[in-house]
Amino acid sequence: MTRHVLAWAAALALSTTMMSTPSLAQVSDDVVRIGVLTDLSSWGRDNSGPGSVEAARMAVEEFGKTVLGKPIEIISADHQMKSDVGVQVARNWFDNGKVDAVVDIPNSAIAIAVHNLARERNRIALLSGPGSSALTDELCSPNTVQFAYDTYALSKVTASAVIAEGGKSWYFITADYAFGSQLENDATRFIKASGGTVVGGVRHPTNTADFSSFALQAQNSKANVVAFANAGQDTDNSIKQSGEFGLVKGGQKLVGLLMFDTDVHAIGLEAAQGTYLTTASYWNMNDKTRAWSKKFFAKTNVMPTMIQTGVYGAVLHYLKAIKEAGTDDHAKVMAKMRELPIEDTFVHGGKLREDGRVIRDMYLAKVKKPSESKEPWDYLDIVKTVKGEDAYRPVSESKCPC
Numbered sequence: 001m002t003r004h005v006l007a008w009a010a011a012l013a014l015s016t017t018m019m020s021t022p023s024l025a026q027v028s029d030d031v032v033r034i035g036v037l038t039d040l041s042s043w044g045r046d047n048s049g050p051g052s053v054e055a056a057r058m059a060v061e062e063f064g065k066t067v068l069g070k071p072i073e074i075i076s077a078d079h080q081m082k083s084d085v086g087v088q089v090a091r092n093w094f095d096n097g098k099v100d101a102v103v104d105i106p107n108s109a110i111a112i113a114v115h116n117l118a119r120e121r122n123r124i125a126l127l128s129g130p131g132s133s134a135l136t137d138e139l140c141s142p143n144t145v146q147f148a149y150d151t152y153a154l155s156k157v158t159a160s161a162v163i164a165e166g167g168k169s170w171y172f173i174t175a176d177y178a179f180g181s182q183l184e185n186d187a188t189r190f191i192k193a194s195g196g197t198v199v200g201g202v203r204h205p206t207n208t209a210d211f212s213s214f215a216l217q218a219q220n221s222k223a224n225v226v227a228f229a230n231a232g233q234d235t236d237n238s239i240k241q242s243g244e245f246g247l248v249k250g251g252q253k254l255v256g257l258l259m260f261d262t263d264v265h266a267i268g269l270e271a272a273q274g275t276y277l278t279t280a281s282y283w284n285m286n287d288k289t290r291a292w293s294k295k296f297f298a299k300t301n302v303m304p305t306m307i308q309t310g311v312y313g314a315v316l317h318y319l320k321a322i323k324e325a326g327t328d329d330h331a332k333v334m335a336k337m338r339e340l341p342i343e344d345t346f347v348h349g350g351k352l353r354e355d356g357r358v359i360r361d362m363y364l365a366k367v368k369k370p371s372e373s374k375e376p377w378d379y380l381d382i383v384k385t386v387k388g389e390d391a392y393r394p395v396s397e398s399k400c401p402c
Contacts, residue, residue, distance in 0.1 A: 059316040124330050127145060131231075168196045169223045174202070180229045278362055
């Protein structure tokens, strides 16, 4: 009788131990595989691209090469700024490649398609590259995280500040695709709410080289502010050529509604000086951001954009959530990501909301004059820090049924 009781107790103890040790049994396919779907060959390459892949690797390096006793693998692919290519890659990753989460995805149209696919396949989309605020509004998904920025925050922070400085009338030079339209629409809302007016605008195809006619139309509009609702090389070319046509010298303010350090680097301080922009991160904020960014620079030869620091932060938070959840089950990991505060080199006290929006501080910046820059890549003056609760769409305005 005693031997039976002891045997039963031993079996129970072993069973309990196995149930309370999730590390080996709770990782699907014995690997956590993260796919960086980015632009490696087109007009958004400098702002995301190879730098986003490296940022993901740096997150893994910081976290450790394993989670719950299983290896972490980073793979990457080029979506070429084509929706069909991006969806095909993501579908193959989810269906055949055993990819648990896809990260980055610059280009809102591609991101929307992949975010819908992630929901269908029950995978996780960690979005740092796309800016469309619809992703966490009417199109929201329980499987999606929008980590770095969105058109709502960019427009609200920048437009409110520029109008307060007297920029009452606006003219838009807008990229003719989903992101550009969303950015212009969001900015128009805040311009009008602050007492400003939109006097006109023009749409351009992506990957445009010649902006001379658009710059002349903006100049002839006599608007106080010329706003660029575009991205990548389109932003570089449009702002540089507007500077060459004398818009700033003529008294017009230039606003880059989505602009990165790499854009300023490409344009040059002489042409970009005085341009307002809003960013979720800046390499030269403090000792920790400088140290991380110099390490990144050593690997990439550029300072990181907010897309790239967003990839780093999203991957790091995802891995922390897997560890805390004791599993890579997607629903449980998403729940843990919402529960845990977001802390990394560039985000402090961040929080993932139910609609997928990461609430984090945003920064209004102004491009320095050449004489004000003290070292290479010293391009921005941080004019104002805006708390995440004040920058992003409040839940009361959300169309997300979360």
